[in-house]
Amino acid sequence: MEHVHKMKDGVCTICGQTEKIYTQAGAGDLVGKVSTKATAADSGSCCSHDHGHDHSHEEGGSIVKLFAPAIVSLLLLLVALAFDNLLKPEWFQGWVRLVWYVVAYIPVGLPVLKDAVTSITKGNIFSEFFLMGIATLGAFAISEFPEAVAVMLFYAVGENFQTLSVSRAKANIKALLDQRPDEATIEADGSTRVVKAVDVRVGDVLLLKPGEKLALDGTLLTDTASFNTAALTGESKPDTKKQGEVVLAGMINLQTVAKVRITAAYEDSKLSKILALVQDATAQKAPTELFISRFAKIYTPIVVFLAIGITFLPMLFVEDYAFRDWLYRALVFLVISCPCALVISIPLGYFGGIGAASKNGVLIKGSNYLDVLADVKHVVMDKTGTMTEGVFEVQELNFKGHIEQERLLRLVDAMEYHSSHPVATAIHKYVGERDNSITINKLEEIAGHGLRGEVDGQELLVGNFKLLAKFGVDYDVDPNSIVYSTIAVAYGGIFQGYLTIADKIKEDAAEAVKRLHDLGVKTTMLSGDKNNVVQFVADSLKIDQAYGDLLPEDKVSRFKEIQSDKYKLAFVGDGVNDAPVIALSDVGIAMGGLGSDATIETADVVIQDDNPLKIPLAIHVGKKTKQLVWQNISMAFVVKAIVLVLGAGGLATMWEAVFADVGVALLAILNAVRIQRIKF
Structure with missing residues (x-):
């Protein structure tokens, strides 16, 4: 059953999922388009199916609503167990007892049975819903009413905890979504008006008060302004911007009123692209996820046929064969075999890793x-x-004096004006206002060397010493003796000297x-x-x-x-x-x-600020994520293998089966969400 999305501007206000991503989720690995857990976790939807609820987890009383069917079922089950084992009233038997347990079963069992039918109609017979359905209905058939209700009850509770875990895993990305205000204040003709952020046009001037978040990308018109950029970079230290510098959606103005001229539409802002990038990341599955998906498709039908074999094959070899006993063993076997722990905890582990990285300003694309x-x-x-x-500054000038130093500097600046390299920026800053009377002809950039052009019919070379050597200009300097980065200059075929530039x-x-x-x-x-x-x-x-x-x-x-x-x-x-x-x-x-x-x-990985510490952090997140995922895989396989053998041998009851299924799933989920608290 579908997660109930509350869409606004193409984004779910509950889970942060976009319409695009939800549509792209496609057919599930185990169950079908919208009911599979793997799709739920991978696509970032709130849960695998809704058990008849609207999972509006942020609304008042949502958790109570989420667990309400399980609570009703639990109360009815406890009363029934009290009647069976303590009070033992005469009327609580026969059809009355059956109806009571059926009523206790319906709140938690009916949604699962519906999902099983939906899965079958989509061509996927051997889903976990099918396994739980036949196991619990079979328990009813052999009059194991309490165990039938208990198994489905614990399964439903496990599903609800999985729902909450996935929601928590999405919290980091949802926090990013919250950085995009719905409204913005436009200043025009001496007055201001509040409009929807999506209606702001490129070229509009926004007025940003202290404490307000910027809704769209733009350039700062105010002389200076300080911004909190933590949502974008993971860096809590304020960032002071100067007039003309780029400011981005999601930044929070800290002090004075600031004016910003918008340069990109709401949907084209850097933050919007980052959010799409992180959400798209869940579609790029790791080899481990792909392996588990393929494994589950083979594993699930095998255990169904093994359960059939456990039920009927013993009649050929066991003298005192009792159909009811072997059917019970088969039902236990089916409950144990559900791949819940694998299909939800593994995608959740990877999604948690992506979320943990994004929280620290590192975007991992898959x-x-x-x-x-x-x-x-x-x-x-x-x-x-x-x-x-990457911020260079001119350190010293070493010119030969063939041309006036001021004139030579302006020639160099005119050449570098056509380059966006940080070295060119340093020269512009040092020289000051550009001399527009200088015209560069036949300008060409020679990769790895520098720039070549003509001024007043004379060849001008600005670059490294390899550039001068390439065009046959002799120089009397040993480049290796200069520690700083060097810009050599030749004019009219004569070496004019060099200037040095240093980076910090x-x-x-x-x-x-x-x-x-x-x-x-x-x-x-x-x-x-x-x-x-x-x-x-x-x-x-x-x-x-x-x-x-x-x-x-x-x-x-x-x-x-x-x-x-x-x-x-x-x-x-x-x-x-x-x-x-x-x-x-x-x-x-x-x-x-x-x-x-x-x-x-x-x-493949984008570090949102320039902090090199994020390089080892990204590797650390990858290592911890993989470690947790394989811990979950190992735990699930070991526990299930042990209890499967015990169940087939008649040594494990439905209660052990519940632990092997729901218990291991919950342990795996709790282990997976630890990645979100990663510290380095």
Whole structure:
């Protein structure tokens, strides 16, 4: 039966599920399109089926409503047991006793029987609902009324706890959904008006008061404003933005009134894309999930036929064969065999891992990548923007004096104006206002070298010393003697000198490398920057090995050499310039995902802020998730195998069967939700 969604703007206000994701859930692995537990957990719906309830868990009294049928059934069962074993009234026998137990059975049993019928009509006969149905109806047939009601009651209670567990697993993503306000205040023609966020248009100016959340992406019009970005980055420290800088939906204004010009529609905001990314992640199943799905499809019909065999085959070999006794053993066998613990706790474990990561500002695009992260033995990383701030500053000028220094700087700035590289930004900042009288002709960018153009008919080269060598310009400087990044300049075929630019190592970079080593992960740095700069950074951070002066194709070649070690490899970069290497890696990790849509598209894992500590955290989450999932698998198989043997041998009753089914499922779920409290 379907989860009752309360949709608003295409998003369920109960569980945070979008109409798109719900539709994409498709046919279930075990039961059918909407009634299977696996689909419920994987698609992020609130539960596998509703047992006749509206699971509006956030509304008053919702938990009581959820458990109401089980409570009614329990009270009727307790009274019946008291009549059977303590009071023993004469009237409580025959058809009266049967009707009483049937009434106790209906609140918890009828929804399951309906799901079984629905499953059969969809072509999936051997569902867990079918197993529970024939087991409990069979118990009625052999007059084991209390056990029939008790088995279905505990099963229903287990289902309800699973419902609550899945809801809890979704809490992190639902918290993100809550960061998108329904309304926004628009300022126009000197007045303000409140409109629905979805009606705000690109170009509108929003007025954001202290404490309010921004509903859409835009640029800051106010001189400065401080924002809480925790919902986006997992970083609690306020982030101060300046006029013209990008501010994103979900950020909370902390101090003064701020004005923001909207640059993206509500559905196109960065936060909306992030939410879609995280919710889509559950569709990318890990190999373990796929294995369990395939296993359950084979396992369930096998146990049904084994139960039939347990019922009838003994008549060929046992002298005092009693049909009722062997049918009871078969029914116990069926109850034990339900794969509840596997089909709900495993997807829940992976979903919990994705939720735990997103809570810490790490977006993992699928549970399959959690498995890969768990097995990563080698992290290869870029330097600029990954382990360093990526914010360059001009350190010193070393020009020959052939051209006036001011003029030469403006020529360099005019060339770099056409580049978005951080080095170009540093030069713009140092030079100041651009000289628009300078015209660059025949401009071309030479990958891994720099820029070439013509000014007043003379060739202008701005880049590294390899660029000068490429075009036959002689220079009298040893590049290896310069520690900082160097921008060499040649004009009219004559070496004009160079300027140096330095980048700052990130505050948490050394700790990130240390934690990677603590996890048994080897580290390598690949960079197009000067080799001596790269080695200096690598030595400072204690990175195992580093290679500099690499062109894009050199990075690919070096990465392929590292791949020959047969270890699982992760590459950490900006997700755009390093796309070829990310494509080769087992898992690509992009830094600063909030700054680039292309980054979100390219990488398998997106770190929403630039904190390198999130690299070992992502690996740690992967390892803990895989560990918990396999704990659940092992526990479920061991307990079920033991009780299956005992049940077939007549040594286990329905009560042991209930523990093997619902009890193990609940233990597995409690174990799976631990991942949401992960600390690193």
